[in-house]
Amino acid sequence: MPQLSINGQSYFTDSPPDSPLLWVIREDLRLTGTKFGCGGGYCGSCTVHINGQPVRSCQVKLGDVDSNTVITTIEGLDPSDAHPVQRAWIEHEVPQCGYCQSGQIMQAAALLAANPNPTTAEIVQHMNGNLCRCATYSRMVTAIHRAAQLAREA
Amino acid sequence: MGDMKTPRQGMTRRDFLVRSTVVAGSGFLSIGLPGLIAAKDAQAAGTPAFTPSIWFTMTPDGKTTMHIVKAEMGQHIGTGLAQVIADELEVKWADVRLDTPLESVANFAVYGLAYTVNSGSITTEFDRIARAGAAGRIALIEAGAKVLGADAGDCIAKESRVIVKSTGKSVTYGEILQKVTIDRKFAYPNDFKGIALKSRDQYSLIGKSVASLDIPAKTNGKAKYGIDVFLPNMAYGALVIPRTRYSSKVVSIDDSEAKKIPGFIKAVKIEEALGKCTGWVVAVADKYPTAMKAAKALKVKYDAGPYAALDTPTLLAQYKDLAKNEKESAAWVLEGDVDKGLSEAEKTLEMEYTTDMICHATMEPLNCTVQMTNGEWHVHIGTQSTSFARMTLTGYLATVLKKKPEDLKVFVHQYLVGGGFGGKQDYDDILAAAWCVKEVGRPVKLIHTRESNFATSFARTPTYHKLKAGIRDGKLVAMNQDIVCGWMGARFGVGKKYGSDWLQLDSVDGRNQDIDQWSIGGSDHWYEVKNHRVRAWNHETTTWAVQASALRTVSNSYNIFVVESFMDEVAHAAGRDPLEFRLAMLNGKGGNRGIPNSGYAPGTPSDYYMDRLWISLPWASENSWPNYESATVGGALRLANCLRVAAGKAGWGTRRLPPNTGLGIAVTAAEERQSPTWVAGIAEVTVDPATGSYSINKLTIAMDPGIVVNPKNVDAQIRGSALWGASQIMSERLTLKNGGFEQSNYHQYQPIRLAQVPEIDVTIIASDHHPSGVGEPASTIVAPAVANAIFNAVGARVRHMPISPDAVLEAMKKAKA
Numbered sequence: 024m025p026q027l028s029i030n031g032q033s034y035f036t037d038s039p040p041d042s043p044l045l046w047v048i049r050e051d052l053r054l055t056g057t058k059f060g061c062g063g064g065y066c067g068s069c070t071v072h073i074n075g076q077p078v079r080s081c082q083v084k085l086g087d088v089d090s091n092t093v094i095t096t097i098e099g100l101d102p103s104d105a106h107p108v109q110r111a112w113i114e115h116e117v118p119q120c121g122y123c124q125s126g127q128i129m130q131a132a133a134l135l136a137a138n139p140n141p142t143t144a145e146i147v148q149h150m151n152g153n154l155c156r157c158a159t160y161s162r163m164v165t166a167i168h169r170a171a172q173l174a175r176e177a
Numbered sequence: 178m179g180d181m182k183t184p185r186q187g188m189t190r191r192d193f194l195v196r197s198t199v200v201a202g203s204g205f206l207s208i209g210l211p212g213l214i215a216a217k218d219a220q221a222a223g224t225p226a227f228t229p230s231i232w233f234t235m236t237p238d239g240k241t242t243m244h245i246v247k248a249e250m251g252q253h254i255g256t257g258l259a260q261v262i263a264d265e266l267e268v269k270w271a272d273v274r275l276d277t278p279l280e281s282v283a284n285f286a287v288y289g290l291a292y293t294v295n296s297g298s299i300t301t302e303f304d305r306i307a308r309a310g311a312a313g314r315i316a317l318i319e320a321g322a323k324v325l326g327a328d329a330g331d332c333i334a335k336e337s338r339v340i341v342k343s344t345g346k347s348v349t350y351g352e353i354l355q356k357v358t359i360d361r362k363f364a365y366p367n368d369f370k371g372i373a374l375k376s377r378d379q380y381s382l383i384g385k386s387v388a389s390l391d392i393p394a395k396t397n398g399k400a401k402y403g404i405d406v407f408l409p410n411m412a413y414g415a416l417v418i419p420r421t422r423y424s425s426k427v428v429s430i431d432d433s434e435a436k437k438i439p440g441f442i443k444a445v446k447i448e449e450a451l452g453k454c455t456g457w458v459v460a461v462a463d464k465y466p467t468a469m470k471a472a473k474a475l476k477v478k479y480d481a482g483p484y485a486a487l488d489t490p491t492l493l494a495q496y497k498d499l500a501k502n503e504k505e506s507a508a509w510v511l512e513g514d515v516d517k518g519l520s521e522a523e524k525t526l527e528m529e530y531t532t533d534m535i536c537h538a539t540m541e542p543l544n545c546t547v548q549m550t551n552g553e554w555h556v557h558i559g560t561q562s563t564s565f566a567r568m569t570l571t572g573y574l575a576t577v578l579k580k581k582p583e584d585l586k587v588f589v590h591q592y593l594v595g596g597g598f599g600g601k602q603d604y605d606d607i608l609a610a611a612w613c614v615k616e617v618g619r620p621v622k623l624i625h626t627r628e629s630n631f632a633t634s635f636a637r638t639p640t641y642h643k644l645k646a647g648i649r650d651g652k653l654v655a656m657n658q659d660i661v662c663g664w665m666g667a668r669f670g671v672g673k674k675y676g677s678d679w680l681q682l683d684s685v686d687g688r689n690q691d692i693d694q695w696s697i698g699g700s701d702h703w704y705e706v707k708n709h710r711v712r713a714w715n716h717e718t719t720t721w722a723v724q725a726s727a728l729r730t731v732s733n734s735y736n737i738f739v740v741e742s743f744m745d746e747v748a749h750a751a752g753r754d755p756l757e758f759r760l761a762m763l764n765g766k767g768g769n770r771g772i773p774n775s776g777y778a779p780g781t782p783s784d785y786y787m788d789r790l791w792i793s794l795p796w797a798s799e800n801s802w803p804n805y806e807s808a809t810v811g812g813a814l815r816l817a818n819c820l821r822v823a824a825g826k827a828g829w830g831t832r833r834l835p836p837n838t839g840l841g842i843a844v845t846a847a848e849e850r851q852s853p854t855w856v857a858g859i860a861e862v863t864v865d866p867a868t869g870s871y872s873i874n875k876l877t878i879a880m881d882p883g884i885v886v887n888p889k890n891v892d893a894q895i896r897g898s899a900l901w902g903a904s905q906i907m908s909e910r911l912t913l914k915n916g917g918f919e920q921s922n923y924h925q926y927q928p929i930r931l932a933q934v935p936e937i938d939v940t941i942i943a944s945d946h947h948p949s950g951v952g953e954p955a956s957t958i959v960a961p962a963v964a965n966a967i968f969n970a971v972g973a974r975v976r977h978m979p980i981s982p983d984a985v986l987e988a989m990k991k992a993k994a
């Protein structure tokens with residue numbers, strides 16, 4: 024039975040190796056914060072971190088990862104749900120329906136990990152693959168700048 | 178007032194009862210309807226969690242739970258409604274909680290129609306819930322005065338406390354509930370009218386950007402949407418994409434390949450009924466990836482049905498032909514004598530406009546989970562109407578199982594909605610899942626793939642418009658708009674022809690024709706035009722073939738594009754500035770001054786909107802709620818004010834613009850004439866004359882929605898809806914080919930992305946008037962403002978939505994020729 028390491032915990036799944044990681048995470052392991060939007064790599068709702076990189080989990084097969092792969096989902100981004108991006112998201116009330124937001128937050132957190140002080144142009148480039156049908160875009164940009172500031176203050 | 182011993186006989190259904198019941202030694206204060214509470218008293222005795230109230234329940238620990246039947250789909254409506262109640266109730270905001278009642282036959286009789294649509298939640302609930310909150314406060318003050326040995330007239334309520342003004346002594350709401358039993362009646366209608374609502378300067382929560390209660394869970398993965406439901410022993414369903422959008426029939430299913438997939442359970446041909454789920458086959462499996470794989474492996478043969486060859490160009494050609502047949506039309510607006518006005522004009526203008534289909538494409542695809550247990554059907558879903566979900570499933574099961582509706586027990590559990598926009602008020606999925614449950618004997622979670630979600634979209638109809646204007650002395654003296662499109666109401670039984678007069682209007686030309694205002698609204702604009710006529714034709718094939726439906730702002734979404742583009746054309750033809758031209762006609766004269774109150778006026782649309790739909794059961798069956806101010810008060814003058822603000826802030830007529838750059842104007846009073854939200858917008862657009870591609874640099878928007886309950890949320894709604902509008906003019910396009918939609922995923926159907934987002938300058942003009950909806954109107958003005966800006970930038974008039982770079986290039990060529 025394949026073993027996975029997600030958010031520092033071990034999980035087992037009986038899904039076949041060609042299953043998209045997204046569905047294993049959501050439906051087998053019930054970490055439902057990671058969302059299904061398109062299944063084709065177009066929307067970013069399913070974004071998780073794999074070895075620190077933002078990855079569309081709908082495009083990764085279960086067989087492509089193993090217990091040495093470090094997988095982080097929205098549930099494990101911060102032990103008390105207080106990652107600077109999450110705090111900034113609440114402060115600026117970014118989410119509307121909220122469905123895309125786990126993916127947005129994971130994508131934004133990966134940006135700040137690599138680039139602690141991004142310009143607006145860098146933010147736009149990095150976030151452009153994440154769709155938000157409620158179009159919460161402008162607050163996201165503001166909140167990412169704010170998160171960068173919160174991280175610096177910490 | 179204040180008689181706590183009033184016997185319960187003689188109460189009407191609309192009396193308020195404010196009572197506390199003793200439950201396990203502690204009192205609950207609830208506010209609700211008499212019949213309900215009386216019937217449930219017995220139950221209450223042993224059930225501490227019992228909450229008999231319709232609007233809220235207060236417990237002795239001081240916590241107050243607001244019962245919200247409106248769907249939470251991005252507008253933070255629970256917070257907004259709770260702010261209104263809490264303000265009048267004078268309860269501490271930190272003590273406020275929200276919950277959502279289960280949808281059932283019994284709860285429907287209490288809460289009425291649970292339906293979130295038309296940006297109507299605040300508009301229609303505001304007065305009622307404010308009175309409910311105030312009634313609670315009055316009862317608590319009276320009871321608190323007793324506890325304190327004071328005169329109620331000497332007491333006020335503040336922050337969950339009753340305070341004696343003269344002595345400063347006070348008691349908390351929680352302590353009051355522990356000490357006395359409240360049994361206070363507010364009789365309808367006199368006691369209701371006697372409830373003095375706060376004036377605006379007394380508000381403590383209304384008008385404040387309190388943090389929305391649904392937001393934290395949406396940042397950490399804890400928020401629960403319909404798709405996040407798990408039930409024991411649950412199987413998964415994935416839909417095989419039907420041959421056409423509608424009306425295919427399954428001829429045969431070959432499951433030989435699917436059977437080789439481990440975990441595949443069954444190919445279920447969904448029993449069709451009520452015109453739903455036509456040609457649907459669902460692959461059921463133990464896991465969702467397996468179900469998706471099996472759905473692809475199933476070989477289904479179809480009889481492709483009557484729409485098998487239909488495509489968008491054919492529809493538009495048919496519309497144009499249909500518009501030639503005046504006899505088939507129904508008039509919706511008829512003022513003055515349009516033909517005479519046109520014949521007396523010095524100059525006439527005649528233009529054709531068309532619009533393509535778009536679809537909701539919510540980020541959460543349609544899904545639901547259905548369980549049958551102990552003879553009860555339980556539906557778990559995030560939906561705009563749990564009531565319609567229940568009713569539709571009940572009707573379906575009654576038909577396919579040959580049972581009496583009253584013998585069926587159907588319950589709908591509401592979850593967060595991952596985007597609605599009008600796209601989550603159809604229930605084929607529930608029926609299909611229920612049929613799968615029957616076939617496999619397990620709970621089933623049916624999830625659309627993005628591809629099957631697009632293939633079964635409920636589309637905004639394509640439209641064709643012919644407009645004529647008569648200009649005299651530089652003024653618009655006559656205007657005719659002819660509209661041909663699918664009428665979405667037909668699918669919901671709107672219209673005599675479809676066997677129901679529910680929400681149906683008659684044409685105003687005396688010919689007693691059906692009018693579906695949801696397909697025409699927006700053409701009834703607020704400009705003073707002495708001779709004005711709008712005629713509409715129903716292209717019924719469209720209604721069924723594309724399953725025409727409501728999308729954010731419904732018909733305003735195309736009509737405002739057409740009307741406001743055309744207004745600019747008329748202004749230019751009359752040699753006038755589009756701003757000055759509009760302001761002159763937004764003079765608030767005659768019918769454009771608005772009506773004073775919301776009162777019931779038989780035969781008018783307010784009859785339909787206020788009484789039949791929004792003020793739903795149990796209020797609907799009786800005549801009317803006490804009148805409150807209509808959102809139309811002030812009329813077109815409020816729209817003119819917004820226009821002045823937006824134009825001023827955008828620097829209309831005062832700025833030197835970069836090359837190939839233009840400003841464009843548009844205004845709207847969406848959603849309905851009875852519930853207008855006044856909005857004006859200016860778009861600044863730069864066009865690349867070599868390619869025709871364009872970018873929106875900036876949107877300047879001014880909105881007057883009356884009283885603003887939560888400014889930060891209103892701001893979010895304006896921005897989101899403005900970008901929805903930008904998206905539909907720039908890139909969204911759904912097309913029909915061979916009876917099916919051509920676009921399968923977000924690489925072909927493209928909502929706006931971050932890189933396309935312009936700067937947005939929002940001004941909220943919070944006026945003292947009755948609040949109106951904010952979630953939709955701003956989405957209508959962006960498309961015409963952009964079209965008008967493109968014209969002002971490079972002289973290209975594009976009369977089709979969306980506007981492609983090719984269309985801009987072509988229009989530029991035409992303009993030069």
Ligand code: FES
Nearest residue numbers: 061062064067081
């Ligand atoms: S669900 Fe993976 S990118 Fe859309």
Ligand code: FES
Nearest residue numbers: 120121155156157
């Ligand atoms: S918040 Fe609704 S899709 Fe992004």
